[in-house]
Amino acid sequence: CSNKTQQFRQRIVQTFQKAMRETQHNETIDQNHYNVDYKPVFGDSFEEQYYPSTCLVMEAGVRVLRRKDPPFNKLAFGKLFPRQRLFRNIKNIKTCAIVSSAGSLAGSKLGRFIDTHDIVMRFNHAPTQGHEVDVGSKTTIRVVNSQVVTKPEFDFPHAPIFRNVTIAAWDPGKYNGTLEDWLTTADYDLFTNYEIYRRRYPKSRAFLIDPHSVWRLWQSLQMFAGNRPIKRNPPSSGFIGLALLLPHCPQVDFIEYVPSTRLNGRCHYYSKEMNSACTFGSWHPLAAEKLMALDMNMADDMSVFQFGILRIRQPDKLLC
Numbered sequence: 080c081s082n083k084t085q086q087f088r089q090r091i092v093q094t095f096q097k098a099m100r101e102t103q104h105n106e107t108i109d110q111n112h113y114n115v116d117y118k119p120v121f122g123d124s125f126e127e128q129y130y131p132s133t134c135l136v137m138e139a140g141v142r143v144l145r146r147k148d149p150p151f152n153k154l155a156f157g158k159l160f161p162r163q164r165l166f167r168n169i170k171n172i173k174t175c176a177i178v179s180s181a182g183s184l185a186g187s188k189l190g191r192f193i194d195t196h197d198i199v200m201r202f203n204h205a206p207t208q209g210h211e212v213d214v215g216s217k218t219t220i221r222v223v224n225s226q227v228v229t230k231p232e233f234d235f236p237h238a239p240i241f242r243n244v245t246i247a248a249w250d251p252g253k254y255n256g257t258l259e260d261w262l263t264t265a266d267y268d269l270f271t272n273y274e275i276y277r278r279r280y281p282k283s284r285a286f287l288i289d290p291h292s293v294w295r296l297w298q299s300l301q302m303f304a305g306n307r308p309i310k311r312n313p314p315s316s317g318f319i320g321l322a323l324l325l326p327h328c329p330q331v332d333f334i335e336y337v338p339s340t341r342l343n344g345r346c347h348y349y350s351k352e353m354n355s356a357c358t359f360g361s362w363h364p365l366a367a368e369k370l371m372a373l374d375m376n377m378a379d380d381m382s383v384f385q386f387g388i389l390r391i392r393q394p395d396k397l398l399c
């Protein structure tokens with residue numbers, strides 16, 4: 080069994096490494112839609128320098144926008160932002176679970192384990208209803224992308240799945256854009272539905288993620304990758320969620336993000352769509368994300384590749 084786990088680990092890591100080797104910045108194929116002009120510092124990657132990846136993630140400072148944050152404190156739109164912090168009573172937070180939406184969660188029976196965590200993070204419109212045995216039923220926070228906030232089929236302002244949970248919505252804007260620019264250059268205009276939602280539920284903890292912090296996370300990922308260029312697109316919601324949560328949580332269990340031997344080719348546990356790109360990446364720099372997540376992991380291979388649980392600890396401040 081341990082041999083099989085080792086072989087599976089190798090297969091997964093090689094698949095990610097191959098995907099990374101294949102990323103080349105060819106202007107004709109790769110549109111560089113976000114105008115990323117980051118110049119990688121050539122030399123050893125951070126991976127090779129043994130600088131803790133958790134420090135790189137913490138230093139990105141992924142954060143939500145609050146009412147007091149400039150320039151929104153001077154703009155009418157900023158009045159919609161919550162005054163509160165992302166979580167109440169952060170002193171009581173000991174363990175967090177991040178539930179990826181991967182197809183290989185199906186049949187995992189991890190629901191009860193997931194629900195034991197103080198905070199449970201989910202993504203987009205990933206349901207719990209009907210999937211409780213595998214994914215649990217507790218949801219503290221949902222990280223949602225701007226497509227889900229915008230597209231009518233998700234009905235962000237009214238759908239029950241987005242109620243009574245903390246919301247952290249994100250859109251990348253442009254790489255070097257100002258926050259004012261973002262209001263007109265967002266990939267999908269998440270602002271309209273965010274406003275409707277906030278007016279409807281003024282007491283909600285619904286936040287927008289600072290897009291600059293999303294790109295800082297991208298930079299951390301590129302630093303980890305060193306001279307291997309990563310996709311010039313924003314990180315996936317899963318990785319953004321990890322970076323948002325880690326500063327608040329001593330221990331994060333990331334569920335089925337690095338695929339386990341349940342790997343089944345399905346994109347999501349809640350749909351029948353077959354698409355390996357959801358797991359191994361095509362648009363997001365997912366291969367780099369998952370190699371970095373593995374580098375942060377403290378759990379043994381059995382836990383990661385048989386149970387599907389990656390354990391990531393907040394780094395000691397002295398280490399970073």
Ligand code: C5P
Nearest residue numbers: 179180181202203315316317346357358
């Ligand atoms: O597809 P969606 O973005 O809603 O999924 C939420 C997150 O779960 C993704 O951003 C990604 O980080 C993770 N995921 C994954 N493997 C999949 C599907 C999703 O790692 N097959």
